[in-house]
Amino acid sequence: MSRLKRLLIGRPLGNDDINREKYGVLWGLPILASDAISSVAYAGQEILLVLVPVIGLAAYGQLINISLVIIGLLAFLTFSYSQTIENYSNGGGAYIVAKDNLGITAGVTAGAALSVDYVMTVAVSISSGVEQITSAFLPLRPYTVHICIATIIFITIVNLRGVRESALIFGIPTYAVILAFLSMLIVGFINQKGGQVDQQISIKAIEPVSVLLLLKAFSNGCTALTGFEAVSNAVPNFKEPSVKHARSVLLLLSLTVLVLFGGTSLLAKAYCVVPGDRAIVVQIAEAVFDRNFMFFYVVATTFIILVMAANTAYSGFPLLVAVMAKEGYVPRQLGMRGDRLSYSNGIIVLSAVAIILITAFRARVSDLIGLYAIGVFISFTLSQAGMFARWLKNRGKHWKVKALINGTGALLTAAAVLVITTTKFSEGAWVVVVLIPALIYFMMKIKNHYTAVAKQLRISTEELKNTNISRDHYRNRVIVPVESINKASLRALRYAKTISDNVTAFNVSIDTESARKLRERYDKLKTGIPLIIKYSPFRKVVEPLLKFIESAEYDYQPGDMITVILPQFAVRTWWQNLLHNNTGIFIERELLRHNHIVIARMPLQLKYDDFVLKTRKNSKLEI
């Protein structure tokens, strides 16, 4: 296991390696941009899927309109987030900004919303990526879910290896996909073909354009904007000067999305591709290139950019939960770096939840899309509202303009949240509407638990000075549960004598005959330790022991500390462990509920436990 882990994950990295794991603009862009860029593959398609069946050819005109609205939103977000990066160079994004300026509840809400968003990013991006592949190679379609899961496992391993190596693997392909789309746009617009008539015949308007329909289409289109917060969350992952690098990446990202998303929408209109059975990017590529090399190049790179998009979540989610873990809103383990300096627990949680979602929804993008976008738009809103509050409070140079930008951005995204929630409620959005408050509740509960624990454990410096740990010695008494008289129990009795002069041996017997035999053997051994034997009709061990401790016979005094010694075989392999009865584990779990009982586990290494009984040198056991 351990060697397999090393092979997959790589050698452990020291804390000092941490600075070498950061990136600049050149690698930051491909790692963080892909979520936004990749939405080209599904945002336009999901807009058309809503419109075409109802309003027919008019859909393509509306696609352009909706795209323009979304690009407008993108512009606002770019300005808005640029201001955020400048003010928050330690990452955490919406969570930190909301918490700082709007209070804890807003921060936790943003954190919960973002967590949902990251998971959805992985689920939607991988499902869409694999949809590209199965649209180009139809025989692969029955294996959609399997391919999705294999891809997630691959990404997981890459991310567990750490950030820098991700940059090498993920950087070059991102530039390749930008090149692919630019080629497709250029060739597509130059050779606009007219041979799409047969498709146009099947596209008939059924109803006139309605506002509700446009809003539904807009909701699907909003998924194009998810992933923007990745840049501001990841500021501490940038090389110094990290703020400058992050802002440059944000601007470049917006320009790229503008060109690719806008261009593809225009191309979809020009070629009148019909959404439905096959992914529209694959259809456009086929129309433009006719299944030549470039067709496969576009399909492959689109798949890859969607995988990168999922990878964005792997940059963002573990960082976000690590920040929240440090503040006690999620389990502490999520804030610990693994062997390779990545936050391994966060990575594994993200993968596990995404795999469950993809399996549950059979990797259908149209079904998953209803759950998407709400999370991220809630966090957009809270982040910008936070910045707005900040300007109002702190003021500073040009504060009015800055507040206006952030405030307008907040209103726009808040409106989007409303639109998405109402138009997509029955198509999956309700899940998120239930889930986010549930997450907030649990995060608060966790925080309260950590606070309560810390409060109980805390010792003030004043108290420290006045504490003398050897002041009041209590009685330290030992009980050794004895199943039979063997080398392990003898060893435990001997140890017991060294740590206390108040030792009791204790046995639970299920019949009188075995009790008699045990006592006979025990008496041969002159220990000076009393042996208490209790009869247990229910084959229980712990209850009789606790009852004995509380009995007058044992004379337990408040303040006594009782150490229970559990002799334990240490065997060499896991299967050998299964062979030994685990009574010890149960005893331990029960007894640890008592404040004045210490459990001492005393291992006895078994020497020749092989299939063939070899006699080795020095195999004699000391007891």
Place this chain on the structure above:
Amino acid sequence: MSRLKRLLIGRPLGNDDINREKYGVLWGLPILASDAISSVAYAGQEILLVLVPVIGLAAYGQLINISLVIIGLLAFLTFSYSQTIENYSNGGGAYIVAKDNLGITAGVTAGAALSVDYVMTVAVSISSGVEQITSAFLPLRPYTVHICIATIIFITIVNLRGVRESALIFGIPTYAVILAFLSMLIVGFINQKGGQVDQQISIKAIEPVSVLLLLKAFSNGCTALTGFEAVSNAVPNFKEPSVKHARSVLLLLSLTVLVLFGGTSLLAKAYCVVPGDRAIVVQIAEAVFDRNFMFFYVVATTFIILVMAANTAYSGFPLLVAVMAKEGYVPRQLGMRGDRLSYSNGIIVLSAVAIILITAFRARVSDLIGLYAIGVFISFTLSQAGMFARWLKNRGKHWKVKALINGTGALLTAAAVLVITTTKFSEGAWVVVVLIPALIYFMMKIKNHYTAVAKQLRISTEELKNTNISRDHYRNRVIVPVESINKASLRALRYAKTISDNVTAFNVSIDTESARKLRERYDKLKTGIPLIIKYSPFRKVVEPLLKFIESAEYDYQPGDMITVILPQFAVRTWWQNLLHNNTGIFIERELLRHNHIVIARMPLQLKYDDFVLKTRKNSKLEI
């Protein structure tokens, strides 16, 4: 959890309750007979499935011939096993008989073969039972696997409750199914209809009857005999005189199977039912009764008898593995009785493996049947060969006749093993051919492990007398890993002082700043205990600690016993446990590999760990 368990399983039973959990002939027959009786539902059907597609109408004649051969085998087995029961009143069946008379390898082989057989009994019986239901109610067919799993879970719960209550639940329905089949046979033979011509047209011979084909059909038919060994394995479950009760049940069982299996074969011939899409019992019942009340009664009771058949394995398998566990061939836990006196671990293992098999084979009886019957016929052969060897050695009254019966039986079943293995090898039998030797290997390995452990732990009476456990006192040293100075660590330091005067506090730090702060606070506390701080660049805890122990700095002397004290929070619920970092568990696991390190876990009960921070009386923690 605990209350759910009580609700499902019932109150715990004391050891003294054990005698009340036994059965006589009246309840022994339904519990142990069902496997053999239930094969009426699939043995004939699987014979026809092999024959009809190839030899057409001639199949029905051959069905009768093959049934006669199998009934002949049944007769021999009845005599043979009757002699076994007489000689072995403590159960264990083939395993014990083979081990006693042919040696350990034969015994373990029989045990492995029987274990496979029991699992297959559950898988085949449940699959066939649910097939009856889905043949009668076709809309249920897509849920076949789900219904199978639900049924297994139901049986598991019933069996965990214990033997006696099983008798009440399972007894009456078994008699009901015997009644159902007898009614169907009587009505069927009285009203023989001629209206089956349309079916006969579709049954055309393709090839002449071949020996290989008949042997294949015979192999499938052999499944009718599985479950016979249940009676001889379960002798200790009978009321006294248990031998007499068991022999009566065996004889009654044979007669019942003779009538039902023979009668149904004749009826299948008379009505020319065609095997294939629907279970033949359902087809016969429909032909005889025309979907009136009796039709549903037959289907329901056939389902129930097949569930009972699975239940036979729940009587046999846990007893078998308990016997083997007591001798050390399988993990000891399988030999322990649960709260309700049933061997709960064996029951759970059986259910788990059966569920896996049913899921893997999509509950298709025809696919599972290839794996069935080999196991039980191997054990039949070994058991009878064992009895044969016994007569040769011990002689006694009429020993020659008895040896002849057992010897012939052994030869017959050995021939059946050969036939089944060769004719069904590619249809699944190879799995069993691989699995049984693998099981034998592991059982031998487990036995060797237990022997090695026992050898190392054993202390002779002589040694006991000469042992003085307080003779050579070793140095007892204590290390307290300290993460921060809090009430839990103070408590651990205080405890350490009471058990040794050689105590060291130990901290692993990932940066110098936190190390400095810790030392500052520690120094305020005048403990007289040295604090060692080590820097760990790889965020590891255990390695630095072990390195320290081995270092010259610590001055470890061979023979020193080191106690490591792990302070531990005891929280109230499982989710709170998830919130605390489990470093302690890892430290414990690593350190227990060392012979001279004792792990002492010191619990600290946290008092107010609720969502709302309430202050309670006496909530002040003592340290």
